[in-house]
Amino acid sequence: MSNNALSLTHEQFITTAIDAINTEKAALSLLTEQIDDRFAQACDIILACQGRVVVTGMGKSGLIGRKIAATFASTGTPSFFMHPGEAGHGDLGMVVKGDVLIAISNSGESDEIRTLLPVVKRLGIPLISISRDKRGMLPHAADIALTLGHSQEACPLNLAPTSSTTATLALGDALAVALVHARNFTSEDFALSHPAGALGRQLLTRVEDLMHTRLENLPIINQKEPLQKALFTMSNGRLGMTVVTDDHKKVVGVFTDGDLRRGLEKGIELTTPMYEVMTASPRHVSKTMRASDALSVMNENAISQLLVMDEQGQLEAIITVHDLLNAGVK
Template identity: 50%
Template sequence: MAHTTPTQESIAASFDFLAAGIRTMETERDAIAELILHQKQQRESFTRACELMLECRGRVVVTGMGKSGHIGNKIAATLASTGTPSFFVHPGEASHGDLGMITKDDVVIAISNSGNTAEIISILPLIKRMSIPLITLTGNARSQMAALADVNLDTSVSKEACPLGLAPTSSTTVTLVLGDALAVALLDAKGFSEEDFAFSHPGGALGRRLLLKVADIMHDGTRIPAVTESASMSDCLLEMTRQGLGMACIVDADFKLLGIFTDGDLRRALENRVDIHQAHLADIMTVKCTTISADMLAAKALAVMDEKKINALPVVAEDRTLIGALNMHDLLRAGVV
């Protein structure tokens, strides 16, 4: 009887992809549980590794080959973004000139599951000769790298999630988790704040929320929708339409804010059958209006709008001089929302 090769269609019809995926997740979950146990058993090693990085006057240099290198890149990026200056060096490139990027003030983290990666082993004697503290993340405590390290952190796993036991899966996961644990432990120890994080991520959403102030995005100068208290209702409505912020600020001769007139005030006036052609602004404007300052964080202004259920706010100085106006669309355009 002739042997037939299963087609992709037949495999897709009969194979339980979700079950295979869940087995992988469960295997890696168990590997993380092992990692936690290892670190608890070797508390001094984890603590010493953190102390070496905390005392570092230079940068934390991370190195690793292959999949370990990819994990190392991510660990270096996480350290750098959480207040620990760090960068990744490829061990192959290090032996061809990039080793000059490492100084005596640095700390090196070398990653290898076997602990015997040739490209890393070849540069470690030079690192040790420079008396640079060496932290290794290995799955083999008896390896050459572990023997040369000032601190070796155990990343061994009982089995890889790969059913062949070949592709780095559980081992790379626990290494990544351990890298995050080191970075967050340092973050906590340094008192690294949200604002510190924002300064490292000025282009990100958190950076915009924590760094952007009302003054950066408010309408000012001739773009402020403002009329005097003696203006007619028609003039007020024309100013609201011209500026398109859904409100007009009512000011005195010194440009001090007296109140605001909004779309909501107009709607309520019409519902109450007020003759808007004859009414005075002072009679229908909102006098006790909510205001914000120019140095307020834009995210805080958004919170005020949400709490008050309003879409626009006048911006005033301490003496209530009107200096700007802000509405929800400004916050949307700035990426704060």
């Protein structure tokens, strides 16, 4: 390695960065010219796949291939990455009839992939290649040969894979996005493969997962009862509110800490019946609503509790803003 390091100014560093980015932009622009019916045919093959989409590639192509496989898997296309070197020593057994193989090699001449092709052909596995052009062993062997075009690498030596790997990644993303549209893949589907993340919690968590459900423990009081009794009910319930019902146990209102403060400012008496101080027609949600949507209802109405009602208008539970925030719902 040469020790003849150059001392660049900050302006020169910035200039080289912009030049590199512009070089990669040119590679992406060239890639768009390569998108034709071959791309659509590749999508058809993947959509018809009864097994998994197996992605393989050596070196930097392999690193990009791992990301492409991960993107497929998280957007509704079962997929995994197979290292071509390890494949020749047993991992090829992971590939079975019904799978599709996407092989990446910028030159189209990867020796490691070459050794796999006889087995791939014998199994009758469709092969999609991604390479610079249609020359080379790999695109000739492929059922569909996708090409990137002859772009210049951002590396000043035009050697290190830079623009070519960016174009490969973009092509993989384009395939994944096209398949998302074709499969009508939804945000709920996405959440099912990302349950541990913040997005998964937001999309999967329902009100019923967090609500207080034991009716015998919920703070409930008849509308004819005095405020004094309601205060004891609220204190025992520890939810900052009480539900007000009529003689038939139908919900007619709620009484919250906020109602209490406003009532005290008006000088209400402890003997005041609840129907005079409650908030009538309280906001409510169903237990199947997304927890994040319930939080939006609270925020929009500046409230910190919601009743959970069934289709017949009967009280099922109570959920509070603290329940939602403690569960990481945003």
